[in-house]
Amino acid sequence: MIDQKNIWRKSLKIIPGGNGLLSKRPERFLPDGWPTYFSKSDGAHVWDLKNKKYLDMTSMGIGTSVIGYNNLFINNYVKKKIDLGVNTTLNCIEEYELAKELLKIDKFAQQVKFARGGGEAMSIAIRLARSKSKKTKILFCGYHGWHDWYLAANLKNIKNLDNHLLKNLKPIGVPNFLKDTAIPLEFNNIEQLKKSSNIKNLAAIVVEPQRLSRLSKDYVKTLNNICKKKKIILIVDEITSGWRDCVGGVYKKIGIKPSIVVYGKAMGNGFAISAIVGKKDIMDVAQDTFVSSVAWTERVGFSAALAVIKFHKNKKVFQHNKKIGIFLKRELLKLSKKNNLKIKINELDTIINFDFVHRKSDYIQTLFTELMLRENILANNLIYLSYSHKILLVRKYLLAVDKTFKKISYSLKNNLNILKSRKRIYNYKRLSPKIR
Missing domain, CATH: 3.40.640.10 (Type I PLP-dependent aspartate aminotransferase-like (Major domain))
Structure with missing residues (x-):
C-alpha cells in the first residue's frame, strides 16, 4: 500500500525542502494529513497516489490553471x-x-x-x-x-x-x-x-x-x-x-x-x-x-x-469565473453567519481569500482543511477559481463548508480541540525536526 507521508519524508532527505515549490509543501496546508502527491488530474479534480479523487478548491496548481486541469x-x-x-x-x-x-x-x-x-x-x-x-x-x-x-x-x-x-x-x-x-x-x-x-x-x-x-x-x-x-x-x-x-x-x-x-x-x-x-x-x-x-x-x-x-x-473564461466568484463569496458569508463564525473576505471575485476572525484563527484554518479533506475536498482559505468550477461543483463545496463550519463552531463553543493534525506552518521557515 502506498504511504504518501513516507514518500514525503524520504523526499525531504534527497530534495532540499522536499520539492521545488514552497507553496506545494504539505505543512502549509495540513502537516499530518495532506495528500501531497497527485497521480492524475482533470477539470477541477485531482487524484492522489492511492487513486482517491478530490475536488480542488484551493489554488488550482498555485494559480496556473485558470481554465482547469488537463484541458x-x-x-x-x-x-x-x-x-x-x-x-x-x-x-x-x-x-x-x-x-x-x-x-x-x-x-x-x-x-x-x-x-x-x-x-x-x-x-x-x-x-x-x-x-x-x-x-x-x-x-x-x-x-x-x-x-x-x-x-x-x-x-x-x-x-x-x-x-x-x-x-x-x-x-x-x-x-x-x-x-x-x-x-x-x-x-x-x-x-x-x-x-x-x-x-x-x-x-x-x-x-x-x-x-x-x-x-x-x-x-x-x-x-x-x-x-x-x-x-x-x-x-x-x-x-x-x-x-x-x-x-x-x-x-x-x-x-x-x-x-x-x-x-x-x-x-x-x-x-x-x-x-x-x-x-x-x-x-x-x-x-x-x-x-x-x-x-x-x-x-x-x-x-x-x-x-x-x-x-x-x-x-469568455473570466466572465464565468467572476460570476461563480460573486456567488461563492455571497454564500460563504451566509454560511459563516448561520454557523456563528465570523469571516473576512477580500474584494476580488476570481481569487477568493477568507480569514476567520478569531483568536484561534490558525487552529480554525487548519481544522477547516482537515474536515474538508474528509469530504474529499482540497480546501484552505484561498480559492483560485477556474473555468472548470461549474455551479454544481461549487454547490457541492458549499454543502461541505456548511457541515464543516457547524463542527468548527461546536468545537469552539465547547472549547474542544478536535484537530488531529498539527497546525499548519504558513510562514516561510525551515521544516521542523518532527517533520524531517
Whole structure:
C-alpha cells in the first residue's frame, strides 16, 4: 500500500525542502494529513497516489490553471506540436505567433521576450530597466519572485518583505552590496510612493495591480503621473493577476500605463511559459545586455499559450469565473453567519481569500482543511477559481463548508480541540525536526 507521508519524508532527505515549490509543501496546508502527491488530474479534480479523487478548491496548481486541469483543447493542440518536434537548431514559428497575439492584447507595447518561469521573467524585466535607465534602484510593491534583485530588500531589514506575501525570508547568499537596491512600498500608500520616488538612481517602479485587493484609482493616478513626469520605467507584474479578470492583464481595467508588463502562471494553464511585453526602446536593450536561454525557445510553452488565448476568447473564461466568484463569496458569508463564525473576505471575485476572525484563527484554518479533506475536498482559505468550477461543483463545496463550519463552531463553543493534525506552518521557515 502506498504511504504518501513516507514518500514525503524520504523526499525531504534527497530534495532540499522536499520539492521545488514552497507553496506545494504539505505543512502549509495540513502537516499530518495532506495528500501531497497527485497521480492524475482533470477539470477541477485531482487524484492522489492511492487513486482517491478530490475536488480542488484551493489554488488550482498555485494559480496556473485558470481554465482547469488537463484541458482537452489545450492538450490536443500541444500534443500535435510535440509530435512535430520540440526543440531544434532552427526556431519554432510559435514564438513569433505568440508574440503577435500578445501585442494585439497589449497595444501599448511593440516587443516581447519570453522565458519559462515568472521569477526569471521578472529578473529579465529588471535587467532591461536597469540597462535602459543606467540606474540601479528599484521600488516595488508586491511579491515578485526569489531572485537576488528582490530578496535584496531584506538585506537592510529582514521584515521588509513580510507584507508582500511571505514572512521571514532570509537573504542568505544575496551579495551584501545589493543592500538598498530594492526598496518596498506599502500597498496603496500614496504619500510613501511620492516620497520614495524622489530617491536618487531610481531605475524602475514595480507593482502588482492586485493580489487579494486592487490598487486604488488614486494610487494608480499618482503612480502614472510620477512615472511620466520623472521618466521612470513602470513594470506591472501580472504573473498572479493576469488572465483572470480579462484576456491579458488587469492593468487595463484599473488604468495603469506601463512600460513593461510581465505574464506567467495562467498564460500557459499549467504549461511553463512567461512573457515580458514592453515598449521597443526598453525591450531592444535585450540586444545589448546578455539575456538568453535555450529553454526559452522550446515549442511547448508557446503552443500552450496560443491555445490558452484562443480558449479564453472563445469561452469568455473570466466572465464565468467572476460570476461563480460573486456567488461563492455571497454564500460563504451566509454560511459563516448561520454557523456563528465570523469571516473576512477580500474584494476580488476570481481569487477568493477568507480569514476567520478569531483568536484561534490558525487552529480554525487548519481544522477547516482537515474536515474538508474528509469530504474529499482540497480546501484552505484561498480559492483560485477556474473555468472548470461549474455551479454544481461549487454547490457541492458549499454543502461541505456548511457541515464543516457547524463542527468548527461546536468545537469552539465547547472549547474542544478536535484537530488531529498539527497546525499548519504558513510562514516561510525551515521544516521542523518532527517533520524531517
